[in-house]
Amino acid sequence: MREFLLALPSIFLIGFANAILKYRLRYFSEQGVYIFSAQFNKFILDPFIVAGALATITSIFWWLSIVSRVRIGLVYPLIQAGAILLTLLLSAIFLKEEVSNFQYFGIFSIIIGIILITK
Secondary structure (H helix, E strand, O other): OHHHHHHHHHHHHHHHHHHHHHHHHHHHHHOOOOOOOOOHHHHHHOHHHHHHHHHHHHHHHHHHHHOOOOOHHHHHHHHHHHHHHHHHHHHHHHOOOOOOHHHHHHHHHHHHHHHHHHO
16 A cells, blocks of 8 residues: 555656646647747747646656655556556546547556556
8 A cells, every 4th residue: 555655646747747738739739839840939938838847757756766665566557557547537537538438448457457466
């Protein structure tokens, strides 16, 4: 349980970063602004992009701070699976992305895998 709790900050940070970056990149795409263009500074200075980048960087530093104290074979899969689940959940709720039956099956499989890994 302790290791799961140590994994939670990374799960939330990665899920948040993925959702916020997708949200903002979709907005820029609709405006005709692309990352590899003359308008690159709009990306660098955008508060949503900065927040997503900071969440990613914070997650990396969090991982570096806990990696020596946890079982990597347990915590790393938990972080990856949790980030996938949270990203899918946030994208369905806030970005109105559809979730297919195959994705529901995948979610179910990931949850079963998490339960099995933690036993």
